Amino acid sequence: MPLVRDHIEGYPETIPFTKQGVEVPGTKKPGQTGHYRNGVWGLLTRNTPNALTTITEIYDSGMRVGKDAPFLGRRPLISTNPVKYAPYYEWQTWGQVDHRRRCVGSALSLLFKTGKLGGAGELETVGIWAMNRPEWQIVDLAIATYGKVDVSIYDTLGKDAVEYIINHSHVTSVFTSADHIPTLLKLKPKIPMLKAVVSMDDFTAETRTILTQWGWSVGVHVMDMKEFEAIGEANLIEPIPATPDQLVSICYTSGTTSNPKGAMLTHGMLALSVQANLYGLNLPDEGSTMSYLPLAHIYERITELATISTGAKIGYFSGDPLRLIEDCQILKPSLFPSVPRVLNRVYQAAMLAGDVPGLKGALFRKAIQAKMEKLHATGDNTHFFWDKLVFRKIQAVLGGNLVLVTCGSAPIHGEVLDFLKIALACDVLEGYGMTENCGTCTKCWPFDPSASGTVGPPQAVTEIKLIDVPSMNYTSEDKPRPRGELCARGENIMKKYHKDEKNTQEAVDEEGWLHTGDVAEIDDFGRVRIIDRVKNIMKLAQGEYVAVEKIENTYSSSAAVAQLFVHGDSLQSYLVGVVIPDPLHLSAIASRLSSSKVTPDDVKSLGEACKQPEVVKEFVNILDKEAKKGGLKGFETLKRIHLSLDPFSVEDGTLTPTFKIKRKDAYKKFKAELDALYSLGEPGAGSKL
Structure with a gap:
């Protein structure tokens, strides 16, 4: 480093x-x-003297630590039933990763050159749809090293968004995890340009037969990484020099109200951003970075590129957020x-x-x-x-x-x-x-x-x-x-x-x-x-403008709040909201008010507590303190709230992959409850309490 x-x-x-x-x-x-x-x-x-201007330079800078130094690591899966991971990290060296990126990149070059990939648009785009793992980084480095353009897709995206991104960016090949392959093959009629799917997971003989035959029946070549890398190893070519103005990524934002937008990013944009983040960064020579935030998000992408440039290690989490603490205690990042x-x-x-x-x-x-x-x-x-x-x-x-x-x-x-x-x-x-x-x-x-x-x-x-x-x-x-x-x-x-x-x-x-x-x-x-x-401004009945995201951010500072959604109706003079309480705080409040012990994992009792007026009132008081501390004006404060244990999530379509609330979908989910809050009238205005 x-x-x-x-x-x-x-x-x-x-x-x-x-x-x-x-x-x-x-x-x-x-x-x-x-x-x-x-x-x-x-x-x-x-x-600027010594400025990094391409991803190739970033990789070469890190590679100087030596081919035998550990680079990308993960915990091996040692049992699937029950799911169990090894209590150690298994590492691929810089030399091993370098060889694999050359094999992947050489295979991509050959397949695009021969017309087996590409032909759907003016750009040679390659999709990546998977959770963070060493193969994600290897494929992305290969794409950057061999003059292609990556299109990263959030692992949690639904089929509609995946379909949109593939069509919009003219992706003809997707590197993915095995669990996503059936979705892609079912989508084939709606994504006609798709020609190849490469599994980051190794196939068993049975899985290979089923998926490859299914793929051929819809016109998609399905293979795993070993097969794909073998194509490149048999046709190795040297890395293709990049230039700062060369497009390397179409990075899609996670839209809260409309289709995602694809930011077109060049080698120079990414490399100079990495350089800026290196200023003042002092990691130990044997340092490592924990990778668990989505690599499809630019934040994690830049963080890992910065790590790569210093020659440090990247340890990938086991894929389960509930094991993140365990992963950290083993990796010691x-x-x-x-x-x-x-x-x-x-x-x-x-x-x-x-x-x-x-x-x-x-x-x-x-x-x-x-x-x-x-x-x-x-x-x-x-x-x-x-x-x-x-x-x-x-x-x-x-x-x-x-x-x-x-x-x-x-x-x-x-x-x-x-x-x-x-x-x-x-x-x-x-x-x-x-x-x-x-x-x-x-x-x-x-x-x-x-x-x-x-x-x-x-x-x-x-x-x-x-x-x-x-x-x-x-x-x-x-x-x-x-x-x-x-x-x-x-x-x-x-x-x-x-x-x-x-x-x-x-x-x-x-x-x-x-x-x-x-x-x-x-x-x-x-x-x-x-x-x-500036956006997400709404006007209340009495003419006041409110910025709902600002209000949500203020209230979400409370440790008692796990999630919060603010809703306003332009025909009403006040705001209402949905609060997903933190189980630890909810259990403490419920225990105190009921004089009986309620544990954070007692879902039934916590659900009953959410319906109790005195518990709701306690949360209103907590929110009022945050509002005062955050300097919210009277018309910006929540006058009524609904407590729920049903969180907003990517899976139910109320959150984007970067965990921003999709306002229209969030309202639809709790429409009955929010409308009921308004039917009670404004507190203190002759309404029911």
């Missing part, structure tokens, strides 16, 4: 926390702020990329386990106070005594070897981040990005005592500005801080969506600025804070 760090500058000896984002003189115009750039590294471009829904669980479990009566609880609270005071005063989140006495067990939950935890994809409460910093005693950094800018826009700096609650300054590859949103009363002249829609520009910004000129023009203006749709403010240190959303 030092081979890469040699050409990447670190932070200065004295970190200029007060100048993390710096306004470029002479760039301010009416209706917008000036342009802000990173206060240490300025603006990274392909002309250095880097744990995460999202609020996971980190909130860690926070909630730690708080419930530690904040108890007696000496144990007193020591826990004393440890939090001491470490929090040190963190806010100095930025140092370690403590020789309290880390060993109190926080060692919490750190061991995720393997005990963490150097960095990153958080993105959705907002997280600053209090949660601060607690995780002191409990895990490692860097816990929040960032902000989108598919359209390769997941790289802003990121907090390590050791910043007051970073929590912000998403940090612009990263080195990006410059940002805010533009006025008059309809929401946000302006660049607001005091004490400028506010407005966040816009970003840089060589990592996509130029267009695939075959979608209308959405392209709405997203990227003629000067190359990406309009994010998020409202932000920039503080005195040049850090960004996301405060609202």
Whole structure:
């Protein structure tokens, strides 16, 4: 790994926390702020000395650790009934992965050249539809190395979305897991361009016969990776040099209201984003990254490419979220990329386990106070005594070897981040990005005592500005801080969506600025804070405009809330919502109010508790406290709620694969309950309580 760090500058000896984002003189115009750039590294471009500009360069950089060094690993499956995984990771070396990517890439080149693949569109696209696993990364590296274009499909997507993406991007071959093959073969009449399906799982003799014959009957060649790689091994060619402007990926966003949009990403966009994320990244030489967030999402994609560039290892989870903790304790990762829904669980479990009566609880609270005071005063989140006495067990939950935890994809409460910093005693950094800018826009700096609650300054590859949103009363002249829609520009910004000129023009203006749709403010240190959303604005009966996503994010900061959906009717003057309570908190409340013990796994009793008015009232009080803490106005607060144990999910169509709520589908799921809440009338207005 030092081979890469040699050409990447670190932070200065004295970190200029007060100048993390710096306004470029002479760039301010009416209706917008000036342009802000990173206060240490300025603006990274392909002309910056030693800049990474292609994925091939990223791979070659990591490959220098040596062909025998471990690279991609997973826990072997040792039993299917019951399902059981080995208590260790099995690794493929850099040399083994290099050979496999050459075999896959050579086979793709031959099959496209001979016309057995391709011919459906102007681009040579290749689909990947699978859960995170070593083969996912091997195939993707092969695609990038041999001049093809990847189309990644979320493992959890339903057949309608898969059909749309395959047709829209003209995919003629899909690498997938064996469980998805029947879906693809059944879809064949609706995806006529599909010519080949390659299973990442090895076939048994019986499975091979059934699937290959089924495939031939509908005009699809079905094979497994061994067979496909054998084609390449018999026809090996050298990697094809890439250029920064060469298209390498069509990365589809997970649409909440319409069909997903395909961001067209080049080698240069991805490579420079990786470079920007490497600045200030210090992983140990034998470090590893835990891979469990979907690789079809740009956040995980960039994280793994950054790991690859340093020559570190990537350990893939066993595929079951319930085994993630077990996977971490075996892998002992250095880097744990995460999202609020996971980190909130860690926070909630730690708080419930530690904040108890007696000496144990007193020591826990004393440890939090001491470490929090040190963190806010100095930025140092370690403590020789309290880390060993109190926080060692919490750190061991995720393997005990963490150097960095990153958080993105959705907002997280600053209090949660601060607690995780002191409990895990490692860097816990929040960032902000989108598919359209390769997941790289802003990121907090390590050791910043007051970073929590912000998403940090612009990263080195990006410059940002805010533009006025008059309809929401946000302006660049607001005091004490400028506010407005966040816009970003840089060589990592996509130029267009695939075959979608209308959405392209709405997203990227003629000067190359990406309009994010998020409202932000920039503080005195040049850090960004996301405060609202331009879209998903609705108008209540009395004329007030409300941003439902902002309200949901505010309420979701409560540890008692697992999921929350805010609904408004333009004929009504107030908001209602659905709350999916956290089982641990619900059980505690139900136990207290009923004077009998209710456990978190007692689904029947928890379901009954959700119907009790006093339990509902308790949750309303919890939400009211969050509303007050978050500064919500009276008309932005929930006046009535429905408690349910039936969560929003990807499977029932109410969540996107990145766990954003599909508003129309969420309302449809709880239409009867939400309409019933409105039928009761507004509390305090002569209605029923």
